[in-house]
Amino acid sequence: MKNVKNPHFSESDFPFFVSEKYPESASRINIFLQYYYFDKTLQEEDFASKSSSPFRTTDSYRRVFSFYEPIVTEKKNYIEVTISGDACGAYCEWGENTFLFDKYSGRPITLVDLLSPKGTKSLEIRLRSDNLNRVKKYIINKPDDNSDEYVMGEYYLYNDCYQNRFRDNYDKIDEDTNFHLSDNQLTITFGRCSNHASRALDEIGKFENTLSYEELKPYLSNDGIQYLSNQTHSLSNIQTPYRVFQGKIADKYPITVVNIKHGGWSYWYDKYQTPIELHKVDCVDATAQCFKEGRYDNMMQKWVYTAEWKMNQYNDNILGSFIRISDGKRMSVSIK
Numbered sequence: 662m663k664n665v666k667n668p669h670f671s672e673s674d675f676p677f678f679v680s681e682k683y684p685e686s687a688s689r690i691n692i693f694l695q696y697y698y699f700d701k702t703l704q705e706e707d708f709a710s711k712s713s714s715p716f717r718t719t720d721s722y723r724r725v726f727s728f729y730e731p732i733v734t735e736k737k738n739y740i741e742v743t744i745s746g747d748a749c750g751a752y753c754e755w756g757e758n759t760f761l762f763d764k765y766s767g768r769p770i771t772l773v774d775l776l777s778p779k780g781t782k783s784l785e786i787r788l789r790s791d792n793l794n795r796v797k798k799y800i801i802n803k804p805d806d807n808s809d810e811y812v813m814g815e816y817y818l819y820n821d822c823y824q825n826r827f828r829d830n831y832d833k834i835d836e837d838t839n840f841h842l843s844d845n846q847l848t849i850t851f852g853r854c855s856n857h858a859s860r861a862l863d864e865i866g867k868f869e870n871t872l873s874y875e876e877l878k879p880y881l882s883n884d885g886i887q888y889l890s891n892q893t894h895s896l897s898n899i900q901t902p903y904r905v906f907q908g909k910i911a912d913k914y915p916i917t918v919v920n921i922k923h924g925g926w927s928y929w930y931d932k933y934q935t936p937i938e939l940h941k942v943d944c945v946d947a948t949a950q951c952f953k954e955g956r957y958d959n960m961m962q963k964w965v966y967t968a969e970w971k972m973n974q975y976n977d978n979i980l981g982s983f984i985r986i987s988d989g990k991r992m993s994v995s996i997k
Contacts, residue, residue: 662733665708672727673716676742677705689767689905694742694760696919696927702934734842737891739764741842754857759841763896771836771901772849775888780880781834788849789832792868796823796854799864815862822854832868836901837923842889846873908996910983918996926952939970949973949981970994 667673676694678687695702699715707713716728727747734741745757761770776784799819804812825831832851839850848871855863878886887894906918915931918939926939937954944951950973955966972981972994983992 662731663705664730665705667709667711667714667716669711669714670716672729672746673708673714674728674730675708675715676731676733676744677708678740683765683767686763686765686767690740690742690762692905692917692919693762693767693769693903693921694744696936697758697921698744701936702917702929735764736842737764738888738894739770743841754860759839761840761842763899765895766899767905768899769901769903770888770896770899771903772834772838772840773836773900774896774898775882775885776834776880777882777885780882784880785832785834788834788851788870789826791870792832792851793823793826795865795868796826811862814859815864818854818859818862819865836903846871847877848872906979906996908979908994910994911992912995916994916996928954940964940966944971946971946973972996 663677663679665675665677675698678690680687692702695715701715703713703715708715729745731745732743740762741759742762743757743759745755747753747755762768763770773781796819800816800823804816808816834849841848841850848869851868851870853860853863853867854865874889881889884894884897888896902924903921904919905921907916908918909915910930916928917931918926918928920926924941926941927936928939929936938956939952939954942951942953949971952970952972953966954968954970955964957963958965967986969984969986970981971984972979978995978997981994983994984990985992
């Protein structure tokens with residue numbers, strides 16, 4: 662892994678992976694991380710260029726993010742990458758994201774790939790209970806009406822948070838759950854009670870739940886136990902939907918397709934590198950996935966769709982058709 666920097670900006674660190682043994686895996690990891698943060702892919706030299714650097718806005722050289730030096734840990738079967746930095750809205754705030762990638766394929770790995778179904782539900786119940794107890798002590802005594810504004814604001818912040826955390830969609834373990842590993846433990850992080858504007862009222866911050874590997878073991882699948890060991894092991898069934906696909910349209914136009922951000926799909930022709938959004942739509946064929954590709958027209962204030970996709974998965978290969986709406990021309994699509 663190289664830490665690419667931009668000499669024109671301070672705190673402009675970003676990981677760039679190179680591997681002689683697993684070149685396709687390194688390429689997929691780079692595409693995933695770059696599209697996640699910058700909505701485009703870049704060459705290594707782009708990061709150091711003042712004109713093409715992603716570390717600036719489109720209309721000035723003021724950086725939107727401060728990217729600090731990434732933390733990369735390589736284990737027998739996976740690579741863990743932690744990227745941290747500052748983002749500025751009403752005020753600047755530090756944050757970080759951790760990603761786990763399969764070393765052999767470059768595919769993202771999440772908790773759903775490591776836990777058993779029963780273990781997932783049991784762990785959710787445990788963590789929700791732990792987090793509710795953290796909040797509960799802040800709302801045991803309701804302040805009287807003469808309390809100062811800060812005390813009242815804090816109470817109602819945590820009271821709302823406590824009620825919300827009883828719902829099934831809170832503290833839920835899925836492909837978007839943030840977590841990171843160390844030699845002897847796993848830490849799962851859930852969002853805080855406050856939003857960006859009310860952060861000053863929030864003494865708890867993010868909910869970090871740490872388990873030793875011994876505590877974690879009952880919740881893991883057999884596949885997960887072997888994968889996290891020091892023995893070479895490939896996961897038999899990666900369930901995480903996020904990934905990078907590569908293939909062709911009409912057997913002659915190389916494309917890259919990504920499913921990276923909360924179910925958002927995009928693709929681009931490798932020759933042009935311009936992302937085109939794909940919107941998932943209902944499909945008559947229950948075994949297929951259907952999409953419409955398009956762009957947002959600012960003048961018309963609506964999406965204009967230019968093509969339809971219908972795709973079926975066969976093991977690691979996805980095959981289907983691309984239909985251009987303007988003239989009905991149909992072309993084959995194959996990605997893997």
